[in-house]
Amino acid sequence: MPQQQTSLTESIGRLYPHAKPILPRLARGLVCALGASLMALAIPQVLGALVNETLKVDGDGGAVWAAVAVVLVLGALEAVFIALRRQFVIRPATTVENQMRVSLYRHVQDMTVAFHDRWGSGQLLSRAMTDLNLIRRWLAFGMIMLVVVALTILIGITLMLITSWRLGLIFLVASVPIVLYGFRFRTHYRIVSRLSQDQTGDLATTVEESVHGIRVLKAFGRGRQALDSFTEQAEELRATEIRKARSLATVSLIVSMIPELALGLALVVGVLSVADGQLTIGALVSFFATAAVVAAPVESLGPLMAMTLTAKTAIDRHFEVMDETSSITEPEHPRPVKHLSGAVEFDNVHFKFPDTPAAGMDLLNGVGLTLKPGETMALVGITGSGKSTLLQLVARLHDVTGGSIRFDGTDLRQFSTSDIRSHVAVAFEDTTLFSSSVRDNVLLGAGEQGDEALAEALDVAQAHFAYELPDGVDTLIGEEGLSLSGGQRQRIALARAIAAKPKVLVLDDPLSALDVGTEELVTERLRQVLEGTTTLIVAHRSSTVALADRVAVLQHGAINAVGPHAQLLATNEHYRYIITSLDDEETAGQDPDEVLS
Amino acid sequence: MSTYSGVQDEDNFLLDKGRSRQVRRRSLRLLGSMIRPVRAKFILTIILVALSQAARVAGPAIIAFGIDHALPALRAGDNLPLVMAGAGYALAAVAVGVLTASYINATARLAQTMLLDLRRRVFRHTQRLSLEFHEKYTSGRIISRQTSDLEALRELLDNGVNSLVSGAMYMTFTAISVFLMDWQTGLLIMLAALPMWFLTRWYQKRSQVAYRASRVASARLIVHFIETMTGIRAVKAFRREKVNASRYEELAEDYRTVTVRSINLNGIFQPGLVLIGNVTVALVLLAGGFRVLDGGLEVGVLLALLLYTKRFFQPVDQMAMFYNSFQSASAALEKVSGLLEEVPSVRAPKNPVALSGAAGHIKFDDVEFHYGDGPVVLPQMSLDIPAGQTIALVGQTGAGKSTLAKLIARFYDVSSGQLTLDGVDLKDLSGTDLRRAVVMVTQEAFLFSGTVAENIALGNPGASQADIEAAATAVGADEFIRALPEGYDTDVNKRGGRVSSGQRQLISFARAFLADPAVLILDEATSSLDIPSERLVQRGLQTLLGNRTALIIAHRLTTVKIADRVLVVHDGKVAEDGTPDELIAGNGRFAALNQAWEDSLV
Numbered sequence A: 001m002p003q004q005q006t007s008l009t010e011s012i013g014r015l016y017p018h019a020k021p022i023l024p025r026l027a028r029g030l031v032c033a034l035g036a037s038l039m040a041l042a043i044p045q046v047l048g049a050l051v052n053e054t055l056k057v058d059g060d061g062g063a064v065w066a067a068v069a070v071v072l073v074l075g076a077l078e079a080v081f082i083a084l085r086r087q088f089v090i091r092p093a094t095t096v097e098n099q100m101r102v103s104l105y106r107h108v109q110d111m112t113v114a115f116h117d118r119w120g121s122g123q124l125l126s127r128a129m130t131d132l133n134l135i136r137r138w139l140a141f142g143m144i145m146l147v148v149v150a151l152t153i154l155i156g157i158t159l160m161l162i163t164s165w166r167l168g169l170i171f172l173v174a175s176v177p178i179v180l181y182g183f184r185f186r187t188h189y190r191i192v193s194r195l196s197q198d199q200t201g202d203l204a205t206t207v208e209e210s211v212h213g214i215r216v217l218k219a220f221g222r223g224r225q226a227l228d229s230f231t232e233q234a235e236e237l238r239a240t241e242i243r244k245a246r247s248l249a250t251v252s253l254i255v256s257m258i259p260e261l262a263l264g265l266a267l268v269v270g271v272l273s274v275a276d277g278q279l280t281i282g283a284l285v286s287f288f289a290t291a292a293v294v295a296a297p298v299e300s301l302g303p304l305m306a307m308t309l310t311a312k313t314a315i316d317r318h319f320e321v322m323d324e325t326s327s328i329t330e331p332e333h334p335r336p337v338k339h340l341s342g343a344v345e346f347d348n349v350h351f352k353f354p355d356t357p358a359a360g361m362d363l364l365n366g367v368g369l370t371l372k373p374g375e376t377m378a379l380v381g382i383t384g385s386g387k388s389t390l391l392q393l394v395a396r397l398h399d400v401t402g403g404s405i406r407f408d409g410t411d412l413r414q415f416s417t418s419d420i421r422s423h424v425a426v427a428f429e430d431t432t433l434f435s436s437s438v439r440d441n442v443l444l445g446a447g448e449q450g451d452e453a454l455a456e457a458l459d460v461a462q463a464h465f466a467y468e469l470p471d472g473v474d475t476l477i478g479e480e481g482l483s484l485s486g487g488q489r490q491r492i493a494l495a496r497a498i499a500a501k502p503k504v505l506v507l508d509d510p511l512s513a514l515d516v517g518t519e520e521l522v523t524e525r526l527r528q529v530l531e532g533t534t535t536l537i538v539a540h541r542s543s544t545v546a547l548a549d550r551v552a553v554l555q556h557g558a559i560n561a562v563g564p565h566a567q568l569l570a571t572n573e574h575y576r577y578i579i580t581s582l583d584d585e586e587t588a589g590q591d592p593d594e595v596l597s
Numbered sequence B: 001m002s003t004y005s006g007v008q009d010e011d012n013f014l015l016d017k018g019r020s021r022q023v024r025r026r027s028l029r030l031l032g033s034m035i036r037p038v039r040a041k042f043i044l045t046i047i048l049v050a051l052s053q054a055a056r057v058a059g060p061a062i063i064a065f066g067i068d069h070a071l072p073a074l075r076a077g078d079n080l081p082l083v084m085a086g087a088g089y090a091l092a093a094v095a096v097g098v099l100t101a102s103y104i105n106a107t108a109r110l111a112q113t114m115l116l117d118l119r120r121r122v123f124r125h126t127q128r129l130s131l132e133f134h135e136k137y138t139s140g141r142i143i144s145r146q147t148s149d150l151e152a153l154r155e156l157l158d159n160g161v162n163s164l165v166s167g168a169m170y171m172t173f174t175a176i177s178v179f180l181m182d183w184q185t186g187l188l189i190m191l192a193a194l195p196m197w198f199l200t201r202w203y204q205k206r207s208q209v210a211y212r213a214s215r216v217a218s219a220r221l222i223v224h225f226i227e228t229m230t231g232i233r234a235v236k237a238f239r240r241e242k243v244n245a246s247r248y249e250e251l252a253e254d255y256r257t258v259t260v261r262s263i264n265l266n267g268i269f270q271p272g273l274v275l276i277g278n279v280t281v282a283l284v285l286l287a288g289g290f291r292v293l294d295g296g297l298e299v300g301v302l303l304a305l306l307l308y309t310k311r312f313f314q315p316v317d318q319m320a321m322f323y324n325s326f327q328s329a330s331a332a333l334e335k336v337s338g339l340l341e342e343v344p345s346v347r348a349p350k351n352p353v354a355l356s357g358a359a360g361h362i363k364f365d366d367v368e369f370h371y372g373d374g375p376v377v378l379p380q381m382s383l384d385i386p387a388g389q390t391i392a393l394v395g396q397t398g399a400g401k402s403t404l405a406k407l408i409a410r411f412y413d414v415s416s417g418q419l420t421l422d423g424v425d426l427k428d429l430s431g432t433d434l435r436r437a438v439v440m441v442t443q444e445a446f447l448f449s450g451t452v453a454e455n456i457a458l459g460n461p462g463a464s465q466a467d468i469e470a471a472a473t474a475v476g477a478d479e480f481i482r483a484l485p486e487g488y489d490t491d492v493n494k495r496g497g498r499v500s501s502g503q504r505q506l507i508s509f510a511r512a513f514l515a516d517p518a519v520l521i522l523d524e525a526t527s528s529l530d531i532p533s534e535r536l537v538q539r540g541l542q543t544l545l546g547n548r549t550a551l552i553i554a555h556r557l558t559t560v561k562i563a564d565r566v567l568v569v570h571d572g573k574v575a576e577d578g579t580p581d582e583l584i585a586g587n588g589r590f591a592a593l594n595q596a597w598e599d600s601l602v
């Protein structure tokens, strides 16, 4: 994952645009927080004054009532300030958190498929949940407290200096090592807190995989190994957390010990000065009274600094994702999609995955293919030849790295992606069903169409079983719903592509999980619907190829031949090699090309 | 009282009284069971906190000593008390620092040990739970249990011990001082406990509901997030971005609302406690003030009492924070403990029958099966598969082939009847023995992130690199693997996104090859392969199968023909049973299937 060094202020600065609308509220919150700590400080003073000044034996009962009233008012004020601080700050802070969360989601959703191949869902999730939570807390609490604490310390030290410059100076000098150590702490803590947050995300990714891959783990009885490697990872996280704590412990040690040591020295010096007559006892007492008040904020510096650094890490991690740009860009002036005829043209298409070595040949190395409007084209090729990749280019899930794909003569990058995708429907090899009803799953890309489209699509895909599910087509399926067999899922996914009634239909091996009988029925019906829809269909079996008007053979990254099935069978060795089955092993034999190469 | 258990009813946060108490107990039991193994550390941490608190108290006392005694002594020419005071103060300072640092360390160790323990427990338990459970409980929920729920617990553990112990100590010591000085005032302070108790009760009830709601909302948000990221290709292809985003926005707003609600409750609770404290101070002043007027109390004593009273309530803030995170963590643990309470429907036997070196004889005896409380999928299945036989299962999609296969792999238990391997009921086999004997490869070839070699090695963690390569070569995967940028060490990315789905199938095939089981089940394991690759796999298969029992589910009759015996499954029953040639010669379904297939051939 990309990681660049940014300073604390830079990182926090990035929060500014998000926090800007709530700055006035934060300011009010700060005032209240100051008010509350002022009250907390004032109450003992006022009590002292009241008791000493107004109460004496045989005095006036009214004075007592007056004092009680004053204390009540101050006490209520303290509570009110606390309540107000929360009122001012918390709701707006959650709003900021929420906005950032939603915009992260939107952003991630818009990122390319390649991005998602790289980023584990757990990593993204931890940024969407934990990190933003940390940021919110820092905004609503950490930041304000840091200011309050700093002000309190500043005022405290000033008072101490005024009381006795000599003793105050001792205290002030003691802060030098604290500040110096603070820098070291910052560097160290930043590294461990980053590590801990990253490891947390990776751990979530592991959990996610272990759950999605549960069948494999069970089938091979590898629960133990999975647990072991999870444990290892969790132990690493634990070690990091303990390192983090050690770092915090050291800073707390310094922050609580050094000022106290200074006070010890001040005690000796102070008593000596009083003995010398250079200082009054009153001043000495008042010096230590102030020091006692300052002690708590000084001690809270460590945790607050840690919180701030954690928040910084969270901010960095957030913007790391937000800074990723999608390589699939929208054109500035998208062409309006009028009536596409459905002609699709691959013109010298090159494609290479970003993480493959630059040296080798492109995966798609100059694909040239023209689909006439309404034509059904089968795409065949051996496993790994790039069929699925080529298909995904049509829906612009990836961008070509060279050449172009044109719809009716216009490069598809000149349309908006959403327009393109509304005219291209895909059935993927790996069927993804969403947690919703059969109806919603099938009508996912169907726009306004209703039951009729649903019925037709289910019929074409031979997915009549849907009506027999417990709640018919309203049965919940997908992760949160009923489990279906592989063939059933594939048919729902096929129905979904059909129901979208696209201009261009892209089917990636859509019948692989179907038995021969069902396949035949689907093929039959498909043939009728495909009339008038430009279709590109990946096929491994000759029965599927039979659907197509023409067949394109993909080999070594290029279309090696195009033509009707029978013609290719007669003229193309590679095609024969791919499509002829086991029985004719003797005739098929080795692929001549492969033998040559 | 309702009889829910486990994760049932998990999304309900408005629980009736009995149920609420039940889940809360469950949650506390879990917390207790986590503390038990670390009792010693726990106590040590408490002691450290207590000591550091005590060292803190020493400071002001030494200062008082310095001013009251060392100063007069110094004036009298004796500087020893001053030296002692200075040294004592320095010592206390060091003690405070060291003790603080050590309890921070100790707390972190304690918290992290408990978290690790719970993480592992949840992980192990979810791995142990049956597929039936996983099919209903989404992955997103498990992730949310493992992440945001544990996060809530972590917050409690990080600061809980410290705030609770130091707060409680502080309050106890102060209260004792007050009592020693003036018992009437002590009683007055105790009186304050009453409104505090009511306020806490109120807060407890409300925050329980609020935090439960917050757990539910966050789980929903996570489930949606994970589902989107998992299905991102389909999301994009069908332009679900807008709909998804508005759904997410809704869920995020729900989450925000419940979060704000719980924070707001705390926003009443905390200042409420402060207010009660301050009112108590005023009451002490009132009562004490009149006693001063009567001459029953000295002014100095009253002042001290007032300051103590004020101080007594100082940690209330901390305690409120502790209680707040306790409530939040308890709600989270309610969910986690529910998950842990789930019992695997496929259970490990108490006294497993040992089975080393299985032969692979499988027998279905009057087996009936239905998923959960669904309709019967396999009615009255009786089937005898001798060891070493290669069986092809054919039939329409939805006929029950995979179900049959999954029963042999014991993904589910039969609903009635008996299923045996080498004469031993599968239910009596230990997981290890069963998995060594039976391996199943499914159509959804799932790869874990990691290298190709690691993924193959899943079949046999002890395998050497040479074994791995041999397995890959046997299924014809070697060639493409070597062509990958880093060969066997290429990272396949999340879920194997780096390789094509056919390649994924090859890798999982190699995995099974390496596992070398007595019974191999292939459920459409070659469906995404092209014919030549499939041919290679079959060659490998034929050498692999040798004297192994194999169950092959395939739609391509080419694959079927290598079988010794074909079973045609229809509506959960075996409709035909015989050698491929026998069945082709007959006029049943298989013959028709074969005909259809021949017709479709070139």
Ligand SMILES: Nc1ncnc2c1ncn2[C@@H]1O[C@H](COP(=O)(O)OP(=O)(O)O)[C@@H](O)[C@H]1O
Pocket: A117, A353, A354, A355, A356, A363, A381, A382, A383, A384, A385, A386, A387, A388, A389, A390, B497, B498, B499, B500, B501, B502, B503
């Ligand atoms: N996300 C990816 N990153 C890098 N390489 C990939 C990625 N996806 C697929 N590949 C590689 O591209 C090649 C073609 O894959 P694919 O188009 O899925 O093949 P198929 O023709 O079987 O559908 C394969 O060799 C595969 O390893």
Ligand SMILES: Nc1ncnc2c1ncn2[C@@H]1O[C@H](COP(=O)(O)OP(=O)(O)O)[C@@H](O)[C@H]1O
Pocket: A482, A483, A484, A485, A486, A487, A488, B135, B371, B374, B377, B395, B396, B397, B398, B399, B400, B401, B402, B403, B404
């Ligand atoms: N996990 C499941 N939960 C509930 N029903 C299921 C589950 N898996 C499959 N079914 C149902 O059981 C029947 C048989 O499915 P399956 O054995 O997968 O068929 P196939 O012969 O295609 O492999 C189907 O009606 C299917 O909907």
Ligand SMILES: [Mg+2]
Pocket: A387, A388, A389, A429, A508, B500, B501, B502
């Ligand atoms: Mg493919």
Ligand SMILES: [Mg+2]
Pocket: A485, A486, A487, B398, B401, B402, B403, B523
């Ligand atoms: Mg199946």
